[in-house]
Amino acid sequence: MKFGGTSVAGAEQIKRAAGRIVAAREAGNRVVAVLSARGKTTDELVAQAHEISARPVAREMDMLLSTGERISCALCAMAIHDMGHEAISLTGSQAGIVTDSSHTKARIIDVRADRIRQALEQDRIVLVAGFQGVSTASRDVTTLGRGGSDTTAVALAAALHAGVCEIYTDVSGVYSADPRIVPDARKLAVVSFEEMLEMAASGARVLQLRSVEYARNHGVRIHCRSSFEDGPGTLVVSEEETMEQPFVTAVTHSDAEARVTLTGVRDEPGVAGRIFTALAEANVNVDVIIQNEPVGDDQLADLSFTVDRDDLPTAQDEIAKLGDIAVRIRAVDQIGKVSIVGAGMRSHPGVAAKVFQVLGEEGINIEMISTSPIKISCVIAADRVADAVRALHAAFELGADAVRPEDAAGSDHTSTVAG
Amino acid sequence: MKFGGTSVAGAEQIKRAAGRIVAAREAGNRVVAVLSARGKTTDELVAQAHEISARPVAREMDMLLSTGERISCALCAMAIHDMGHEAISLTGSQAGIVTDSSHTKARIIDVRADRIRQALEQDRIVLVAGFQGVSTASRDVTTLGRGGSDTTAVALAAALHAGVCEIYTDVSGVYSADPRIVPDARKLAVVSFEEMLEMAASGARVLQLRSVEYARNHGVRIHCRSSFEDGPGTLVVSEEETMEQPFVTAVTHSDAEARVTLTGVRDEPGVAGRIFTALAEANVNVDVIIQNEPVGDDQLADLSFTVDRDDLPTAQDEIAKLGDIAVRIRAVDQIGKVSIVGAGMRSHPGVAAKVFQVLGEEGINIEMISTSPIKISCVIAADRVADAVRALHAAFELGADAVRPEDAAGSDHTSTVAG
Numbered sequence: 147m148k149f150g151g152t153s154v155a156g157a158e159q160i161k162r163a164a165g166r167i168v169a170a171r172e173a174g175n176r177v178v179a180v181l182s183a184r185g186k187t188t189d190e191l192v193a194q195a196h197e198i199s200a201r202p203v204a205r206e207m208d209m210l211l212s213t214g215e216r217i218s219c220a221l222c223a224m225a226i227h228d229m230g231h232e233a234i235s236l237t238g239s240q241a242g243i244v245t246d247s248s249h250t251k252a253r254i255i256d257v258r259a260d261r262i263r264q265a266l267e268q269d270r271i272v273l274v275a276g277f278q279g280v281s282t283a284s285r286d287v288t289t290l291g292r293g294g295s296d297t298t299a300v301a302l303a304a305a306l307h308a309g310v311c312e313i314y315t316d317v318s319g320v321y322s323a324d325p326r327i328v329p330d331a332r333k334l335a336v337v338s339f340e341e342m343l344e345m346a347a348s349g350a351r352v353l354q355l356r357s358v359e360y361a362r363n364h365g366v367r368i369h370c371r372s373s374f375e376d377g378p379g380t381l382v383v384s385e386e387e388t389m390e391q392p393f394v395t396a397v398t399h400s401d402a403e404a405r406v407t408l409t410g411v412r413d414e415p416g417v418a419g420r421i422f423t424a425l426a427e428a429n430v431n432v433d434v435i436i437q438n439e440p441v442g443d444d445q446l447a448d449l450s451f452t453v454d455r456d457d458l459p460t461a462q463d464e465i466a467k468l469g470d471i472a473v474r475i476r477a478v479d480q481i482g483k484v485s486i487v488g489a490g491m492r493s494h495p496g497v498a499a500k501v502f503q504v505l506g507e508e509g510i511n512i513e514m515i516s517t518s519p520i521k522i523s524c525v526i527a528a529d530r531v532a533d534a535v536r537a538l539h540a541a542f543e544l545g546a547d548a549v550r551p552e553d554a555a556g557s558d559h560t561s562t563v564a565g
Numbered sequence: 566m567k568f569g570g571t572s573v574a575g576a577e578q579i580k581r582a583a584g585r586i587v588a589a590r591e592a593g594n595r596v597v598a599v600l601s602a603r604g605k606t607t608d609e610l611v612a613q614a615h616e617i618s619a620r621p622v623a624r625e626m627d628m629l630l631s632t633g634e635r636i637s638c639a640l641c642a643m644a645i646h647d648m649g650h651e652a653i654s655l656t657g658s659q660a661g662i663v664t665d666s667s668h669t670k671a672r673i674i675d676v677r678a679d680r681i682r683q684a685l686e687q688d689r690i691v692l693v694a695g696f697q698g699v700s701t702a703s704r705d706v707t708t709l710g711r712g713g714s715d716t717t718a719v720a721l722a723a724a725l726h727a728g729v730c731e732i733y734t735d736v737s738g739v740y741s742a743d744p745r746i747v748p749d750a751r752k753l754a755v756v757s758f759e760e761m762l763e764m765a766a767s768g769a770r771v772l773q774l775r776s777v778e779y780a781r782n783h784g785v786r787i788h789c790r791s792s793f794e795d796g797p798g799t800l801v802v803s804e805e806e807t808m809e810q811p812f813v814t815a816v817t818h819s820d821a822e823a824r825v826t827l828t829g830v831r832d833e834p835g836v837a838g839r840i841f842t843a844l845a846e847a848n849v850n851v852d853v854i855i856q857n858e859p860v861g862d863d864q865l866a867d868l869s870f871t872v873d874r875d876d877l878p879t880a881q882d883e884i885a886k887l888g889d890i891a892v893r894i895r896a897v898d899q900i901g902k903v904s905i906v907g908a909g910m911r912s913h914p915g916v917a918a919k920v921f922q923v924l925g926e927e928g929i930n931i932e933m934i935s936t937s938p939i940k941i942s943c944v945i946a947a948d949r950v951a952d953a954v955r956a957l958h959a960a961f962e963l964g965a966d967a968v969r970p971e972d973a974a975g976s977d978h979t980s981t982v983a984g
Contacts, residue, residue, distance in 0.1 A: 161617065194636070197576035198576050198641075198643045200647075206643050206646070206652075209638065209639040210636055210640065213636055216628055217613070220625040220626070220628040220629035221613060221625075223624075223625040224614060224622055224625045224626075225617050227622045227625070228617075228620075233625075237706075287656075
């Protein structure tokens, strides 16, 4: 079971999380729970660091930030004790989360869960501080980067062969579209890892991309559900487990992107490589990339790509540093993206055509297109994103009124915890 | 170097502490610094625990409270990096502070400082989270109880054979009396471990009793000085190092005690033992104890003792649980204590008589007396404590105007750091 920051924000929420953990234990399961830092704790710690230093050294940033999850775990263990159960809180290091030495964005390289197994044998509930580990070489505290607690939970579920990894958040599951934009968006009973990956990559914020990747690679079933409501959420499982592959599963979106266009780039080997290497080294995540065929005698090409809007200034700086690589460089910062995701698309080649038709009928100009076997993304103006989401959601009949075969099956996927 | 809570309270204070550490390094010393939690951090964490649980389980309390010092160390390491030096922060566990398993009041049983030595070899400044360790048996985080960071500092100084253990606080040294009560109180250049122990036990709050004991047992020179002012503070050293033993060194006091008197206690073996065992198990610290000779045929004795005023309700509860052990039990909660401390008393038998005479002339009633070879304590009414301190300080000529031989010597005790 994993509880996010809003699920442990105050004393009441911690007691509620403790109650859920105890209920799972009393239902006969062995329980390991991963906790995030409380509400704004991490932000406050970051602010303290920036009061001291403009560029805090990464090793110490990890030492600092890792305290937040420990506080959550210690407090939750106290609450569980008061409910009459034995609980023990462990740091990432004590829990055996071994990482590389990339401070602030470490990767898990091993899970040595002996101490957890031993505590479970002793009939204890185990609470693990999320988001952190210990580096294998220098035995320093490391953190896993944004969304790291989800990854901690999935990694432990894999190592312990847990029946399911329950991720508790402030939303009740994964929806066919953002319910704030599409009021009749439907909670999905089941999605496949592949769909969830595409959704996370294209704007759905329920689960962290990296944790879904880890779950797919290790076959960990995720149950994404609400801390504040009962009832099942959304199961994320391997494709074989989904009953019938839906034609289209969900519409996702992002309205905080920016586009950079380089006109007149010399079409010679290495130019694109230099650009995207520079951006990667500056931690700028490039999303959609399009390069057209070079035209004319001088073999000049046009290259466009999108980045997070927040990263645009960094991207522009990095490109400027590369010197004379294009005739002209333009940037537009009010860019959005709408995507259609569905495992069933593989066998339905007409989906792309329908997407273009729907957006065209709405008068929405498609600036760039990016596809995968189970996803179609269209880069559009930011101010037309909501219209595009509503139109596509309606056109593909994803709403709550449209009953589909897997709904009935999905209601059988009740919660089970590491047994 | 050890910095207390007020010395790392805000960003400015942390930078100032970092500056002192860097200056010591640049003066050619190898530096290990122990930091306390920032300002009110520990109180806030305790409050969070009490929001969750009326009786938080001790193991989890330690996991919770140990985060405060880690935050201080990480932030200070960032500040030192910005000053161009390599610094590394270590948890108590990483620093090799090995303790027993008595959570919230663990005792240090070993210091395995290999990692610190290694970092010093690599020319790094080492910052260690105070107040905490790791239990030898279960590898759990432990804390050392109140004032534990002083003990961490002294224990590390002993293990590393440091030249001196500098304890930085918000006062500039040890005084001949509390300057808030006696305006002409004098900062002492040198005191012996034995004197410092008696002073700490009888109300001086500059250094924690336990850390002084540890320093005496391991021969660690302590330099107690101000974070906020330059200039030497007070050296605490072995008696052989003090130039000439003063007749009387200081007047200390406490005005927050309570007295319990049991009248008609059966004078049979074991009764006093039962009382004080019960109090010790309830963590009530008993200070002065007096039992008079049993009188009359029924061999009933009277027994009085003092405790911290805050502990009085617990003490009364514990005694009530023992049942019918005395004819009558009385408690008075407005009790104070004034003490005269000085290594030279050993060879000046007239000190006690002078104390009684001075207090008598002030019309202050002495309720109980407790002596050691270098201390005389008088239990008096709480509201007469300030008068008693002023009268004794004047009578023994401890003021700043009274120049004494060791003052000149003391000014040569300039600060030196682990070399």
